[in-house]
Amino acid sequence: MQRVFRQGMRNVFRALGFWEKTLIVLVLLIAGGAFFYWMSAIYVANTREIPEYGGRYREGIAGQPRYINPILSQTSDADADLVRLVFSGLYTYDNEGKLKPKIAESSEISEDGKMYTIRLREGVLFHDGTEVTADDIAFTVQAIQNPANKSPLRQNWQTVSVRVTDKYTIVFELRKPYFGFLENLTVGILPKHLWSEISPDRFLLADYNLAPIGCGPYRYVGVTKDSSGDILEYELRAFEKFFDGVPYISQLVLYFYSNEESLIDAYLRKEVSGMQGVSFEGTSRLSERKRTVIREIKTPRSFAVFFNQTSSIALAFSEVREALNWGTNRQMIVADILGGRGTEVVGPFLPFMDEYAADLAWPTYDQEHANRLLEEKGWIRNSEGIREKNGVILNIDLVAPDWPELVKTAELLKVQWQSLGVALLVTIMSPGDLQRNVVQTREYQALLYGEQPMLDQDPYSFWHSSQKRELGLNLALFENAHVDEALSKARETSEREQRHSLYYDFQKIYLSEMPALFLFSPAYLSVTDGSIHGMGIEKMNASSERFGDINQWYIKTKRTWK
Incomplete structure (x- = not known):
């Protein structure tokens, strides 16, 4: 019976014309492909991809x-x-x-x-x-x-x-x-x-x-x-x-x-x-x-302009430091210098750190507010557009290492601060010369430099007054008795909540004095x-x-x- 059936099918297929045979083959191929696709879809839907050893x-x-x-x-x-x-x-x-x-x-x-x-x-x-x-x-x-x-x-x-x-x-x-x-x-x-x-x-x-x-x-x-x-x-x-x-x-x-x-x-x-x-x-x-x-x-590395108030009469005025913080467009710097691959930073703790006091009134870019701060304190523009107060001209010397990103940052700061009536003179040095002749000797008015603490930060090394001189990392030469006490207590307590409270107090004092201008943290x-x-x-x-x-x-x- 099977032999007769197969022979009959052969006779039928021989009797078909070329186009009829082609159509049947195409139908069979499409049906086979659809079946294979259907089975593959079922397999994918009912399985999941997991890592395999090797490579x-x-x-x-x-x-x-x-x-x-x-x-x-x-x-x-x-x-x-x-x-x-x-x-x-x-x-x-x-x-x-x-x-x-x-x-x-x-x-x-x-x-x-x-x-x-x-x-x-x-x-x-x-x-x-x-x-x-x-x-x-x-x-x-x-x-x-x-x-x-x-x-x-x-x-x-x-x-x-x-x-x-x-x-x-x-x-x-x-x-x-x-x-x-x-x-x-x-x-x-x-x-x-x-x-x-x-x-x-x-x-x-x-x-x-x-x-x-x-x-x-x-x-x-x-x-x-x-x-x-x-x-x-x-x-x-x-x-x-x-x-x-x-x-x-x-x-x-x-x-x-x-x-x-x-x-x-x-x-x-x-x-x-x-x-x-x-x-x-x-x-x-x-x-x-x-x-x-x-x-x-994200890493805890950040860059800032550290103000040496002992070397610059202008930077000794709190309104100048505050105006520079409000008048600096950090978002533009991150976009132009880092291609957006970084985080804006406004203080010693980065925004993604647990200790960051997000509820404090950190400075955001507001050029009008920055100019108003200076004008209200008697800083008047002279004929060259540079502000003066009681014979003190608002010009600042900034030193930076010759890293491409920081050189460009210094150039942007010069343009941004010019709109505030600040004349910025930029000096670029090799990292080695900068470290030996400027950082260690503290011979600068403003220093564009980096910090690299830990994510679980101990800011003692960067902001305690004992770290102001020689090889210390207190580049702003910052000194405040309340901050010293808070940072000393914080590093000796294992209670995280108590430590956060002490760091909160530190950030409030930092914000009131603004001894530096933090800029950005580049992404790795x-x-x-x-x-x-x-x-x-x-x-x-x-x-x-x-x-x-x-x-x-x-x-x-x-x-x-x-």
Whole structure:
């Protein structure tokens, strides 16, 4: 019967003409395509895409690594990036820049705020399979404290003693309470069983500084150098026993370039899939590569004009400082200089910081109000349009480093302040000369410069009167007894609400005196080719913290049933 049916169908098909046969084939193809589309739609509707293990990410970095060592890496972004990938600390930061435990399982702080007892997670392994214990923590701290090792972190640990109470418990004792102490515990842990064999005079020369062994998400595999010994690339592999979740991306290769221009060239040639911390000028070329994704990450870095009232008679008048704050168009500066990739800043706390007092009457751009402030206080325009008062001419000398963004900012300030009747003389200097001959000597009337506190800020270093001179960071030479008292109390209390109250009082006094003119906080720019997913960092203290969630990044995906 089946044979007869098939034979009949063949006879029918032979009897059809060319166009009839073509029509039948087309109908069958359309029906098959529709069925395939329908099944695909059902599959997609009932499944979801999830990360898959595998893939290779290539990132370009401007600079040369030298010390991939957590107690030596603070002066080099290239070093700090690799340290972040290879090492882990007791604490780390989440995607919002908030401190959270990493290797630490629990912590206790004494009532007087001077003793911290930390309990470690058990089963955390170094890349050679050795378990991390409290002895490794103590060894790392002692290595920082040893002056022979020349750690940039030594100053933070000089008044701290460390004591191991059992295999997984360590106690830190401070001479004075300090709310920000836990920030120090983000430093990566050195394996004692390897580094204790190295004498202090060989510490800076040890092979482990370039072939590191840590307990971070990635382990060192190899390095490629050119004929002159410069490092071209570092290869890292996902650590299969990483205690905080094995990274999805199985291989990282970091390529190193002499400067940003070379780095961008490499990205446009598709040698690398991503690069970080690109300048705003550099972004203008990125459109040459399709699918480029630019992520903006907030950092506590900000730029301001710091007023030295002891060097300028005009700036000693409070109405002048207030008028400059009201008469400066920060929105225009952010738009023109940063391409909109930044945040307007009006005071020592950034708007996205928890301590920012949003309800205070911070200055916003109002040129009429600024001019009125000056006129009401007797500042009259002369024949040249520059204001004068009792023989004091409203001219200000501004010094700035020769960074492109700040040079342009100074030029904009000159134009904006001219409309207020202020004559601004701008001097541009190299960063080195500026630091040695101007900043350290405090030889300036107004200084366009940057600050980089932490997101959980301790403004003591920037605004306490003890930091006015020499190497201090109080660039406005600000002095106020009430502020000194508030900042001193704030850094010694572990109660966040009390600290916020003290910082609120500080901001009220700052606003009444306006010893500086804050301008903007530039966004940190993370550039990738669109192949990387899962990057979730929104705020960070330092550029290396962009790797804080790297074990959640992924390239490959698969689908699973809902």
